[in-house]
Amino acid sequence: MVFSSATFIIVFLPVTMILYYLLGVTITRSVTVKNIILLIASLVFYAWGEPVYIILMLLSICFNFFIGRDMEQARRYRNPGKVKALFITSVIFNIGVLGFFKYANFFLTNIAVLTGLPIKPLNLPLPVGISFYTFQIMSYIIDLYNDKIKAQRSLAAFALYVSLFPQLIAGPIVKYKDICDQLMFRKESWVMYSKGFNRFIIGLSKKLLLANTLGSIYASVQAAGTAEMSMLTAWVGIICYTMQIYFDFSGYSDMAIGLGGMFGFEFCENFNYPYIALSVTDFWRRWHMSLSSWFRDYVYIPLGGNRCKVPRVIFNLMVVWLLTGFWHGAAWNFVFWGIYYGVILILEKYLLSPLLDKLPKIVRWLLTIVVVMVGWVFFSAPSLGEAFSYIGAMFGYAVSVVDSNGLFILFSNFGLIVIGAICSTPVYMLLSGIFNEKRLSKVILAATPVLLILCIIFMVSETYNPFLYFRF
Amino acid sequence: MKTNQVNRRNVRKAPDFPMSGSNNAPVQFTEQPRARKPEPELPYKPVKKKNRVNIYECLSALIATVLLFALAVLSFTSKDREYSENENRYLAQKPLLSLSSIEDGKFMKDTDTYLSDQFVFRDQLVSTRTGIDVFFGKREINGVYVGRKHFLFEKPSEYDEKRVSKTIGTMNAISANNPNVRSYVAIAPNSSEVLKKLMPLNAPTQDQTEQIKKVYSNLTGYTGIDLCGPLKEAEEPETLYYKTDHHWTAAAVDIAFPVIAGSMQLNTSGYTYENIPVTNSFKGTLASSSGIFSASDTISVPAYKPDIMYRVTYVNEGKTCNTVFDESKLDEKSKYEVFFGGNFAQINIEANPLSDRVLVIVKDSYANSLIPLLIPHFKKIIIVDPRYYNDNLQTTIDQEEVTDILWLYNANTFLNDTSITGKLSY
Incomplete structure (x- = not known):
């Protein structure tokens, strides 16, 4: 279910x-x-x-x-x-x-x-x-x-x-x-229950309102194939997928944590706004934290962690990331995806971090998010070959920069993409800085029931299935 | 069992990744960041801070809970619907419980479909959804473009060289086999071509005028009839296509018919007809696919003055009647089927015995609204729809002493068609 x-x-x-x-x-x-x-x-x-x-x-x-x-x-x-x-x-x-x-x-x-x-x-x-x-x-x-x-x-x-x-x-x-x-x-309590239920609805909204709708955009981009893709289309597609996978996964975690709270459990957090990370290392501190911590506790540390000589630490890290990639799916692109992160994290750890620290924040963020998005191409593509041709399209290899299809997809979904981008950041925190917390909680009072209704609208309409008797 | 009871507050730990392992080992997963700034906190801090009672939060959860239970109760007390007008299909009914249906998961799947199909306010929820989508700027819903002035557009087909050249090859072979039969082809542009201005901004379009020209230039032995020009030059182009359906209207047929008749050298002077509106509540396929039901269209059918007599035979169905209109379809969803009652493999019309011409029309559903106007000009009209037709077209041409062949299609269907190649043996 x-x-x-x-x-x-x-x-x-x-x-x-x-x-x-x-x-x-x-x-x-x-x-x-x-x-x-x-x-x-x-x-x-x-x-x-x-x-x-x-x-x-x-x-x-x-x-x-x-x-x-x-x-x-x-x-x-x-x-x-x-x-x-x-x-x-x-x-x-x-x-x-x-x-x-x-x-x-x-x-x-x-x-x-x-x-x-x-x-x-x-x-x-x-x-x-x-x-x-x-x-x-x-x-x-x-x-x-x-x-x-x-x-x-x-x-x-x-x-x-x-x-x-x-x-x-x-x-x-x-x-x-x-x-x-x-x-x-x-001990169940009304406070835990209400926090939990609100959290569940937020997770459900992430899944139904954002992840599924963003996912359909990426699906249509991917279905068109890289042959006739422009750079713009490729980027819009992968931006949508980047947000889709975050809202999908973190939405599921929110729902799990929320439902847990409704029945008196307190689960560990799983996501902490990964897309505001300023380095790839930071990203992995914020993304699927329960998996990273599992691998840290049961693979990395037993192997010796980083208390060994550098080559051994590198070996340990590569083992962890190979396994992390492989855990996500039994296919070469997941293996590659794991190695990709292993290599980048090792580079960041031993070579790049002093250099990166000197760069302005916005540049660091941009570099990180691009690395992450390229990573998602490997993650989402049906095969390694298609992943590389998609990345080729993203960086302008043998494709046009802008085409009308790309513009159409962008404009047709602009509202959704902006909302998705805002929701990927800790906007709640920003708001509670601007308004006082009490006023904000009044907004929440209205927000969750409204979100629940929206979720139900989206959930039911996804099953809308007209029988097209005469396409001809 | 009680042995495991410990005071929770002392045991529980914050999700402290990756600063320290809970085994207190100094080993770290990744390098410790220098002087980390305080991270933005999560919207809910279930662990570290004491659970403070927030009355608003509690109230909103209460409202949401009430809402949830109300929905559940409503869904189970409301009467199940059998048929959905909007979706044009029978809705799932209560599934039967049995051991085998549980074992293979059929019961669960059926229950999921049943509950969502019978969800209370289903139609209203769906139309709210499309409203939200359109409000937020979405202009493509389920493959339908949402244009201006309530117009919905079908995605224009691309010119697939391989597919189209196969179709053209078949058509050329037919004309070559029948040098004494006059062959005509008329491909009508779709609304996305004629009403390009109403398409959503940047929506991918095709130049159908060029596409059709290309088809014509590759055909040999055919008279290509240009419908793009006359339709695009029409004074009121917005009346030529249905807003909610992919077909053309009576107004478009009014323009196309004289052009076709002129090319085929029919003498139309003795006949006048009038378009009679038969329904104004038509919501077509594009409305159904997109779920946007805000507009409705009017369907008009032509009536000759004075009336003409003819006999219609549905060959495979073995049915005969004396009209090409099926008024019963006006009470159904698919109201365009008022013409001929839909699409059939072969329909023969025995029409004007004074004429000496016998016409074969190979067509898609665009032709259905134009054919009624052709009736008085031929001795016999044989209508073939390759998508359903499985007989030998050449035999028919030989036996019936056919004098004319007209291929009447709309561009989207023609470019996508695979049945002309696949099924017409000659």
Whole structure:
């Protein structure tokens, strides 16, 4: 199920809310009941889109739950060998499952191309959210191995941690250590609920009002092909995609954090206005923070982090970025995208930063955003070759500068692009500097209900599907 | 279970990436920035600051919650609609619950469609959306250009060399096979050409006059009839096309017919006709695709004075009647189908027995409103729509002793057409 569907908004959410607050919070006041209600809701939520793969998720949950318990027991009996063996088993299992369902196809096709062997790709559909929940499970197992947390005793609570519907499909990647206490004790309040619901509506607006509309512009640019593209068209297209992916992803995070708040959870933040970053390093401190922090804690630091000699640090960084790229998708353009950022970050770290610091802010921002946008070309293009020809078009290789199609797309969507650009910046903060906070909150009072109505308008109209009987 | 209970406030940590790992290791992911300025804070600070009660925030969430529940209740209590006029389709109905439909996900998909199809105020929500889009400057909605003066435009087709030359090859072969048959071709420009001034600023256009010229120059054995000139020079060009539909109007046919008749050397002097408006609430395909229903159009049909008699046969359907107009279509959405009741593979009209000419018209739907005017001038008219036609055109030409062939198309359909090549065996 997706958040931006009628099913979620008018059935799933109201029903879950009533059950949770009536049965869980008011009548029984038991965290077990609350957890079970949320768990059932989460499983329905997942099964709605993946009626078969839910078995895989449940299997993964049970396996890791019992491994975790055994690990703790083995530690109590001072049996480090067994702890290690269990840990390795679990890591192999988790990476194996992720590797099989997400990457098997990629490897098989590449092996087939390289060796010329007639290997048939498996063509397994990717289980929704597997990248996210596998990483969540691994944060539990690794922290448990490092003795930073206690094993979860309740299967329901552990299953809820993995499958909690707000963050199940698109993050943020919540680490077990950050949320384990909330699983066993949390207090819902009207303040948390209202902050959460407002946040959810803001996220929903980002998704429906901005991301989807901007996305359709990029789709139409991309569909036209790079052959007849002008520089202007290419830039308008990638600017729209740049905003689309931010609003889409951060919108999902906002919705997750908001929904979490409505049910008494506090998740970590995932985005911090990435597009105002003044360096690529800064950008990655602000973009998908929960993923970066996962890789930092569970890959970079175990490899030695930056406490080693320079070549080793460079190696560590490249490993992290290769994996980051690969995590986003099983295709060469994602691998390339990861390497691209790895190289740029290393350059920035060791060579460019003293130079860049001398430049005026606006130039630094411009350089950063262009690097990021070029990165998104690799991310969004269906193949590496098409990515390069799109970048060629952006920088005027064999195309005209301006054409009427580009102007039309720009003017036709100018309002939307301006709104998107404003919303990518911390404009709220600016406003609260100008107006006092009290007056601003009066605006919010009107804003969220209006935004909700707008969201519903956009959500329903997206399903507008006229039957064109006589195109002829 | 209680063992894990710790005072949360002490345990929870701010999202502190990337300054320090929560294991307090001095290792950093990336270099620590020199004297970082305070970063702009997030609009909601759920962690660090104490949750302050903000009455407005609470109130707005309350209103939104009430709204949400009201919508849910309304959606479930309002009566399901069966058919959507605007979308011209049957809406999804309550899906059936069964184990197998859950297993393959069909039940879930159907429920999603059902809930959005039956969403309360669906039509109003959609039209509000297009209103918002247009207000914010959007001029292309679902492939329809939103022009000035309520005109909606179809995207003009490009001249695809490969596709068009195939069509032309087929047409040339037909004319070469039938040297004794007079062959005419008339390609009408679309509204995007004639009403270029009303198109949205910078909207991609095509020079259809040039496109049509190019087609004509590649055809051999044909008399190309120029409709672009007369239509573009018309005194009131805005009456020539429907605002909400991609077809041309009776006014355009009034201009095109004499031009075609002149080229075909028809003697029209003995016949007069009058256009009779039959509906003024026509909202055509372009309105449907874009979801903009603000304007409506008038459809007029020609009536000869004095009346003429003829017999119409729908060949594949085995239906005969004595009129080319299907008035029942005026009560439906697709009102342009008042002409012939739509598009059919082959329609034969036995018309004026005094004439010695037999005409084959190969056409698209633009022709439907012009053909009624041709009736009194031919002994028999055979109307072929290649998109549905699967027989042998050459056999028909031979058997019926055809004297004239007219290809009557609009530019967009002609340039996009693949059925002329694909289906007409000769």
